[in-house]
Amino acid sequence: MKKTTATLSLDALRRLQQTFLQRVATRDRENIRSVGFTPAQLTANNRYGVAAQFDVARKLKRVPQPRRIEPIETVRLLDRRTRHYQELELPTQVRQIREVIPTGVAIATEDDRATTSLVVRWTTVRPTPPKPDTEQPDDPRWRWGLLTVSHLFVGRGSTESRHRARVRRVAVCGAGPLTIRSRVVVRGRIPGGPDVALVETGWDRLWLSGFVREIGSPPLQVAAASDLRRWVSAGTRGQFVGDGVSFPWSWQTYYPTLSIRGLGRLEQVVACKVSADRNEGKQPFGPGSSGGAITAEGLVIGIQVAAMQPRFDVGYAQTMEVSFAWVEKKLRASALEVVAVVGSTDRTSIT
Amino acid sequence: MPSSPFSQPRCRSLKCLTALLLFSLVLPACTPKVIVRKSPTDQDRGIRYYRPKPYLKVEPAEVAVNKSQSTLVPGMVRISLVYMPDFSEEYSISVRSGCGIADVGIKLEDGWNLTEISQELDSQTDENVEAIGSLLSAAGGLIPTSARDDSTDSLSFTVPARNVPIGFYESVVGRDHCNVKRLYGFRYLGFMPFAGCPVEMDGHTHASCQDPGVCGQHPAGSLYGLTFAGGEMVFQPLDVMAVTPAVTAVSLDEKQMMSSERIERKPDDVAELEPPVAAVDVSRLTTDLRAHLKNLGIEFNFFNATNENGITRIRVNLSDAGSAMPVREAIEEWLSQRYIELDLFDIELTSDVGE
Numbered sequence: 001m002k003k004t005t006a007t008l009s010l011d012a013l014r015r016l017q018q019t020f021l022q023r024v025a026t027r028d029r030e031n032i033r034s035v036g037f038t039p040a041q042l043t044a045n046n047r048y049g050v051a052a053q054f055d056v057a058r059k060l061k062r063v064p065q066p067r068r069i070e071p072i073e074t075v076r077l078l079d080r081r082t083r084h085y086q087e088l089e090l091p092t093q094v095r096q097i098r099e100v101i102p103t104g105v106a107i108a109t110e111d112d113r114a115t116t117s118l119v120v121r122w123t124t125v126r127p128t129p130p131k132p133d134t135e136q137p138d139d140p141r142w143r144w145g146l147l148t149v150s151h152l153f154v155g156r157g158s159t160e161s162r163h164r165a166r167v168r169r170v171a172v173c174g175a176g177p178l179t180i181r182s183r184v185v186v187r188g189r190i191p192g193g194p195d196v197a198l199v200e201t202g203w204d205r206l207w208l209s210g211f212v213r214e215i216g217s218p219p220l221q222v223a224a225a226s227d228l229r230r231w232v233s234a235g236t237r238g239q240f241v242g243d244g245v246s247f248p249w250s251w252q253t254y255y256p257t258l259s260i261r262g263l264g265r266l267e268q269v270v271a272c273k274v275s276a277d278r279n280e281g282k283q284p285f286g287p288g289s290s291g292g293a294i295t296a297e298g299l300v301i302g303i304q305v306a307a308m309q310p311r312f313d314v315g316y317a318q319t320m321e322v323s324f325a326w327v328e329k330k331l332r333a334s335a336l337e338v339v340a341v342v343g344s345t346d347r348t349s350i351t
Numbered sequence: 352m353p354s355s356p357f358s359q360p361r362c363r364s365l366k367c368l369t370a371l372l373l374f375s376l377v378l379p380a381c382t383p384k385v386i387v388r389k390s391p392t393d394q395d396r397g398i399r400y401y402r403p404k405p406y407l408k409v410e411p412a413e414v415a416v417n418k419s420q421s422t423l424v425p426g427m428v429r430i431s432l433v434y435m436p437d438f439s440e441e442y443s444i445s446v447r448s449g450c451g452i453a454d455v456g457i458k459l460e461d462g463w464n465l466t467e468i469s470q471e472l473d474s475q476t477d478e479n480v481e482a483i484g485s486l487l488s489a490a491g492g493l494i495p496t497s498a499r500d501d502s503t504d505s506l507s508f509t510v511p512a513r514n515v516p517i518g519f520y521e522s523v524v525g526r527d528h529c530n531v532k533r534l535y536g537f538r539y540l541g542f543m544p545f546a547g548c549p550v551e552m553d554g555h556t557h558a559s560c561q562d563p564g565v566c567g568q569h570p571a572g573s574l575y576g577l578t579f580a581g582g583e584m585v586f587q588p589l590d591v592m593a594v595t596p597a598v599t600a601v602s603l604d605e606k607q608m609m610s611s612e613r614i615e616r617k618p619d620d621v622a623e624l625e626p627p628v629a630a631v632d633v634s635r636l637t638t639d640l641r642a643h644l645k646n647l648g649i650e651f652n653f654f655n656a657t658n659e660n661g662i663t664r665i666r667v668n669l670s671d672a673g674s675a676m677p678v679r680e681a682i683e684e685w686l687s688q689r690y691i692e693l694d695l696f697d698i699e700l701t702s703d704v705g706e
Contacts, residue, residue: 217639238634241634246634297641297653297655298642298656299638299641341634341635
């Protein structure tokens with residue numbers, strides 16, 4: 001029985017990736033760097049499905065048969081419910097890529113920086129207290145912070161230590177504070193991830209700086225596994241919100257796991273590409289843009305962690321499905337909510 | 352016979368002393384006096400006046416067609432400095448003639464603007480001098496404030512402009528952290544009366560750039576400023592201006608160059624100056640509106656917003672077709688709280704079932 005690729009779960013994609021990586025090990029280990037999944041139009045029924053994407057260092061014209069990636073690869077996949085194997089025929093794409101590097105630079109000098117675009121609030125009180133609103137904004141049971149990447153703090157002590165961090169507004173607007181003092185509450189282990197860190201600060205500073213427009217605003221929706229599944233086969237277009245910039249991107253590839261130099265093997269990484277006309281002479285996902293948020297259809301998908309050299313027009317983001325859940329667990333929070341995506345006009349950086 | 356302790360010469364001198372003392376006590380009350388009070392009460396019967404406050408007046412530029420007619424110049428505005436009453440700086444002047452004659456002349460222009468004081472008093476006492484001194488100090492040094500004054504006529508210039516609201520821009524004056532008064536800028540008022548939501552940019556009271564339209568301000572609720580973009584003056588949110596490279600009007604060609612003189616241009620078709628158009632941040636709108644609908648408990652299969660040719664299309668695929676009306680109302684209400692021009696939005700509600 002053949003299974004349609006459009007209905008593959010994230011777990012199925014993970015197992016498929018492992019199968020392909022094992023095949024890669026026997027075929028062309030040196031050249032093939034990673035395997036992901038990308039939307040593809042299936043010629044058979046003219047519908048969208050999933051194609052396996054092989055990222056290679058060099059695209060070769062003539063490849064010997066044993067090393068060749070066939071246009072359609074056949075794989076067996078265990079259906080965990082029926083305990084039967086299903087045979088899948090996945091179309092393949094081979095894409096030549098350059099090196100993917102982390103774009104939030106570890107702090108060594110004053111110039112290094114990363115971005116933060118997601119304002120969150122959380123509480124550890126159970127049952128979950130009512131949300132702070134305009135009338136009662138200063139509720140000590142709720143704490144406020146900003147999400148950024150963990151690799152920003154690599155080499156600055158253990159992951160449990162409470163670093164001080166400064167969130168600096170790049171573009172000043174209004175009379176709010178220029179620098180928001182904060183401290184790192186949790187951060188993921190690098191290498192391995194999740195590549196996420198939470199810096200805590202006060203709601204008043206966030207509000208005065210224009211990062212939070214409404215104290216009592218409802219929480220923003222975070223992309224769930226079902227959304228990711230849909231986009232793996234159908235793709236989507238969204239917006240990257242980073243350090244004073246905001247530009248559209250289109251969905252490229254979903255990687256159940258992806259090895260990035262310096263970051264290790266990260267789970268659930270999404271590659272998105274900036275349209276060519278937006279990329280003239282700029283490096284949209286360039287150094288310092290890590291920590292920016294990618295959103296689509298009103299959902300916060302993830303935090304950008306890396307980009308492809310040298311043009312930095314393809315960004316890599318770890319999904320909130322992984323990082324957000326990890327932060328919530330680490331905080332032992334009864335509620336963790338994304339309050340705002342700091343807009344393109346509210347420029348921030350972390351130093 | 353022993354002499355009385357109150358002998359006649361002594362008694363006379365005591366009477367003189369008493370009279371002198373009484374005279375010295377009564378004299379100040381009898382002296383003509385000009386009294387200036389700040390923030391007078393309702394019971395104060397003095398003549399009221401207000402300190403002048405500078406405003407920028409932005410109006411469509413006019414050119415003279417002939418001696419008796421003028422017409423508007425499309426795409427150009429004239430900016431001038433005008434003075435209007437500062438209602439927070441109210442004073443009253445009371446003149447008391449006392450025992451003497453007080454010939455005090457007070458000239459108020461437009462019923463509020465103290466432009467002249469002349470006084471002739473019959474007594475050159477210190478009190479009068481002090482009164483005048485207090486008057487001048489209270490008035491803070493009178494300045495020519497009449498709109499017809501030559502000095503203010505020169506404070507106008509005509510510039511090319513686009514989407515610049517016509518009307519008055521109030522000066523925002525406040526004290527900085529050193530308690531020194533400063534002019535922080537001008538805030539657009541339009542022709543509307545005071546709306547009860549001032550933002551005093553005085554270094555103590557802060558305003559968030561992103562504060563939503565709580566003050567009946569622009570949709571995004573931002574503070575706005577005037578800047579030049581593409582050679583034209585435009586009305587822009589400060590947060591946008593902060594990341595937009597500024598250019599000056601000097602780069603314009605001769606015909607459009609900034610001028611303090613009247614422009615001698617033949618009027619073509621007079622284009623209507625458009626009101627400011629809200630810049631819709633589709634990304635933010637999508638995330639915020641989606642969160643709002645979820646918070647209301649509305650279930651949908653698909654939600655997205657895109658910007659196409661200046662129109663923001665909001666597409667929602669509902670799980671239940673019967674909820675289309677309330678969902679539309681909820682979206683429209685949410686939009687109306689944030690944006691003025693609802694015509695810029697196109698709401699498309701669909702449903703896979705129940706249609």
